[in-house]
Amino acid sequence: MENHQIIDATTRFSTDDEKEVIQRAQQGNKQAFHQLYLDYHKKIYALCWRMLANKDSAEDVAQEVFVQLWKNISNFRGDSKFSTWLHSLATNVILGHLRKHKNWLSRVFSIEDQGCDEASEEMQDLGGLDKHIMRLPERARLVFVLFAVEGYRHEEIAKMLNMAVGSSKSQYHRARQLLQDWLQEAV
Amino acid sequence: MTISDQELKQQIEAMPDEMTPSRDLWPGIEKAMVYQEQTKPTSFSVKHNPLLAIAASAFLVVASWVGVSSYQPQPQSMSIVAQMNHDFEQQKQLLLTSYGQQPIKQLQPNMQQELEQLKKARQSLERALQDDENNADLLNLLQWTQQQELEFIEQLYRPTWQSI
Numbered sequence: 598m599e600n601h602q603i604i605d606a607t608t609r610f611s612t613d614d615e616k617e618v619i620q621r622a623q624q625g626n627k628q629a630f631h632q633l634y635l636d637y638h639k640k641i642y643a644l645c646w647r648m649l650a651n652k653d654s655a656e657d658v659a660q661e662v663f664v665q666l667w668k669n670i671s672n673f674r675g676d677s678k679f680s681t682w683l684h685s686l687a688t689n690v691i692l693g694h695l696r697k698h699k700n701w702l703s704r705v706f707s708i709e710d711q712g713c714d715e716a717s718e719e720m721q722d723l724g725g726l727d728k729h730i731m732r733l734p735e736r737a738r739l740v741f742v743l744f745a746v747e748g749y750r751h752e753e754i755a756k757m758l759n760m761a762v763g764s765s766k767s768q769y770h771r772a773r774q775l776l777q778d779w780l781q782e783a784v
Numbered sequence: 785m786t787i788s789d790q791e792l793k794q795q796i797e798a799m800p801d802e803m804t805p806s807r808d809l810w811p812g813i814e815k816a817m818v819y820q821e822q823t824k825p826t827s828f829s830v831k832h833n834p835l836l837a838i839a840a841s842a843f844l845v846v847a848s849w850v851g852v853s854s855y856q857p858q859p860q861s862m863s864i865v866a867q868m869n870h871d872f873e874q875q876k877q878l879l880l881t882s883y884g885q886q887p888i889k890q891l892q893p894n895m896q897q898e899l900e901q902l903k904k905a906r907q908s909l910e911r912a913l914q915d916d917e918n919n920a921d922l923l924n925l926l927q928w929t930q931q932q933e934l935e936f937i938e939q940l941y942r943p944t945w946q947s948i
Contacts, residue, residue, distance in 0.1 A: 627814075656809060660813050664813055
């Protein structure tokens with residue numbers, strides 16, 4: 598019981614501590630902003646890489662997320678957890694990047710990439726499931742990461758990706774099926 | 785036979801929520817922050833300066849009058865496609881000039897290829913429109929392709945956070 602109370606107090610302290618750092622960053626304090634970067638850049642980079650399946654783009658977009666965070670941090674009102682708000686900002690930046698850089702042929706003819714058969718060299722360092730997530734076709738990968746990893750609902754994903762709720766669900770099932778097959782092959 | 789939903793769920797839960805980038809991302813972010821500050825509009829805003837608002841309105845009236853009086857109508861015989869191409873070339877030239885006319889060959893091969901694809905698509909549409917110059921779908925597609933080419937040029941030449 599005592600132990601539990603200690604953990605609770607630590608968590609509360611760390612939240613208050615972060616609140617203060619956020620407030621200082623909102624006032625334009627670069628040192629505080631750097632602290633937020635140190636606390637969150639690895640999480641944001643992981644999200645970027647999983648959604649973009651490209652290491653270089655993930656690094657560039659992760660930078661863009663923090664540039665946007667600096668620009669928009671005053672919009673954070675504390676209604677939700679900062680990490681939730683930041684992930685939502687990051688998701689918007691990533692999807693904006695994808696929309697901007699999507700090959701024009703795919704846009705005109707609605708061609709979807711078929712994913713890749715084997716993980717590329719840059720993905721060799723990734724853990725088992727991540728390696729397979731990178732192989733998924735783009736839409737299935739985005740839906741899977743947003744639903745299974747980030748915890749968004751299909752209704753929210755459908756809105757973000759401009760697709761029907763049913764499509765989001767079917768892309769998720771497709772992703773799950775492919776991942777299960779590939780993981781089985783790897784056993 | 786595939787692995788079960790439960791096993792997949794366990795693997796998802798075991799995934800690391802952090803990954804380390806191969807390079808330090810902070811210097812680029814910091815440069816972008818400084819760049820943003822330098823380009824931020826000053827607090828001398830129209831909202832708080834009624835005199836400035838009047839001056840801005842007067843400038844707009846004069847500017848629009850000068851614009852109207854110096855407007856050169858295009859020859860009536862110019863087709864819609866020719867007009868679109870004329871406007872597109874002007875915008876493209878303006879864009880390239882503003883970014884210092886960097887040679888396309890200096891770009892990465894995949895970017896050169898993408899730009900080349902857009903150019904070819906635009907040229908094919910122009911050829912198709914020669915036989916059917918009022919085809920609305922083709923005109924829309926041409927306009928869209930031109931816009932993509934302009935946006936792509938802008939993306940290619942715009943200074944990135946890493947280089948500023």
